[in-house]
Amino acid sequence: MVKAVVGANWGDEGKGKITDMLAREADIVIRFQGGANAGHTIVNHFGKFALHTLPSGVFYGHVTNVIGNGVALNIPLFFAELKSLTDRNVPAPRIMISDRAQIVMPYHMQLDAYEEERLAGKSFGSTRSGIAPFYSDKFAKIGFQVSELFDEKLLREKTERVCELKNVLLAHLYHKELLDPKKLLDTLHEYRDMVAPYVGDVSAFLDTAIREGKHILLEGQLGTMKDPDHGIYPMVTSSSTLAAYGAIGAGIPPYEIQKIYAVTKAYSSAVGAGAFVSEIFGDEAEELRRRGGDGGEYGATTGRPRRMGWYDCVASHYGCRLQGATDVVLTVLDVLGYLEEIPVCVGYEIDGAVTTQFPVTCRLEKAKPVLQTLPGWKCDIRGIRSYEELPQNCRSYIEFIEEKIGYPITMVSNGPGREDIIYRKSALQK
Numbered sequence: 167m168v169k170a171v172v173g174a175n176w177g178d179e180g181k182g183k184i185t186d187m188l189a190r191e192a193d194i195v196i197r198f199q200g201g202a203n204a205g206h207t208i209v210n211h212f213g214k215f216a217l218h219t220l221p222s223g224v225f226y227g228h229v230t231n232v233i234g235n236g237v238a239l240n241i242p243l244f245f246a247e248l249k250s251l252t253d254r255n256v257p258a259p260r261i262m263i264s265d266r267a268q269i270v271m272p273y274h275m276q277l278d279a280y281e282e283e284r285l286a287g288k289s290f291g292s293t294r295s296g297i298a299p300f301y302s303d304k305f306a307k308i309g310f311q312v313s314e315l316f317d318e319k320l321l322r323e324k325t326e327r328v329c330e331l332k333n334v335l336l337a338h339l340y341h342k343e344l345l346d347p348k349k350l351l352d353t354l355h356e357y358r359d360m361v362a363p364y365v366g367d368v369s370a371f372l373d374t375a376i377r378e379g380k381h382i383l384l385e386g387q388l389g390t391m392k393d394p395d396h397g398i399y400p401m402v403t404s405s406s407t408l409a410a411y412g413a414i415g416a417g418i419p420p421y422e423i424q425k426i427y428a429v430t431k432a433y434s435s436a437v438g439a440g441a442f443v444s445e446i447f448g449d450e451a452e453e454l455r456r457r458g459g460d461g462g463e464y465g466a467t468t469g470r471p472r473r474m475g476w477y478d479c480v481a482s483h484y485g486c487r488l489q490g491a492t493d494v495v496l497t498v499l500d501v502l503g504y505l506e507e508i509p510v511c512v513g514y515e516i517d518g519a520v521t522t523q524f525p526v527t528c529r530l531e532k533a534k535p536v537l538q539t540l541p542g543w544k545c546d547i548r549g550i551r552s553y554e555e556l557p558q559n560c561r562s563y564i565e566f567i568e569e570k571i572g573y574p575i576t577m578v579s580n581g582p583g584r585e586d587i588i589y590r591k592s593a594l595q596k
């Protein structure tokens with residue numbers, strides 16, 4: 167049985183918490199795309215952790231945590247993260263790294279930073295983790311696969327060739343220090359020795375696991391709006407954030423993914439540039455940011471304050487549709503308990519006409535939110551474990567959103583911990 171946990175919005179929906187929770191039943195948890203450019207925050211009995219590359223199953227001894235071929239693997243960061251766990255008394259997790267995963271090179275991070283610097287005010291708001299240069303190189307076929315670390319002749323030849331190419335950019339576009347192929351080769355030898363104990367043929371491993379009926383969890387990073395094809399291009403990330411890509415980024419057949427948990431937050435937040443229709447500003451935004459998530463809405467990787475907004479039914483309907491949601495998980499609902507009334511975005515007005523279909527970016531930039539205001543519930547809902555015990559206005563908020571997005575909300579999260587979850591039967595469930 168393969169399940170995917172993915173984001174239906176802009177990321178930071180609380181996927182880490184849901185994966186950590188579902189991982190209890192899982193044998194294998196896999197990261198299938200993205201890199202260390204975003205983070206999951208997980209709160210459990212070991213403490214509070216921000217994971218960037220490690221799969222969220224690392225807190226369970228019985229789970230094998232897999233880095234799939236679709237991931238941008240930053241080897242030093244990966245091992246630093248692993249150490250940060252064991253330093254805090256988390257038992258060393260079981261890890262497997264795909265021999266087909268590619269490596270984020272030191273020059274990817276440099277080029278990312280130089281490009282942001284060059285673009286100055288027109289930058290994409292990159293986290294400078296090297297993700298865009300990494301995926302560009304992967305598809306330009308000059309990336310380094312983990313397997314290539316173990317072929318010395320190939321590695322030497324390729325290092326020379328790639329440095330030659332990168333040095334043209336460094337010299338003439340960015341006017342920065344050039345790469346030394348010898349130094350780069352030394353770095354790659356260090357990387358090889360670090361990953362060697364963990365490397366394996368992930369798709370073969372998963373094929374056997376599927377045949378044996380193992381429980382497998384695919385863990386997505388960011389959300390639909392950041393997908394390079396279906397998101398708010400070009401203010402997107404560089405690898406697909408959709409559940410469908412889980413098949414490719416892990417190396418399994420698409421029809422094996424039977425459950426798709428699309429995670430959506432009870433209000434909106436976004437990082438980086440790009441149109442954000444239901445965005446709010448000023449004191450209203452500051453209050454939600456301060457109260458949001460678990461300790462405020464600030465980036466888990468960057469510490470940047472997140473942009474805040476009301477719940478967006480247009481974006482979330484689209485987000486769930488592209489993910490192919492079998493289940494919607496509505497998170498961080500407890501945070502809204504302070505509001506007298508809660509506005510929800512139910513449509514976009516573009517050039518005088520209202521639509522409920524999420525448009526392409528150039529039209530999205532013209533969209534103004536159509537808001538409908540629902541009554542708040544004005545109390546703390548943390549600790550509640552059954553749907554019927556939620557205040558009436560809170561249930562109405564959930565049911566209103568479900569009706570607007572058209573996908574079944576089967577779980578409601580009312581706190582950051584593993585146990586803060588309410589299961590719900592939905593009439594929309596197939």
Ligand code: GDP
Pocket residue numbers: 173177178179180181182183204205206207208209388458459460461466497498499500501579580581582583586
């Ligand atoms: P992810 O990248 O999708 O995993 O999301 P992040 O970890 O960046 O952001 C989610 C934040 O909300 C984290 O700080 C979580 O601990 C927290 N969180 C998750 N679910 C809930 C919830 O139901 N209530 C509250 N208050 N916080 C939550």
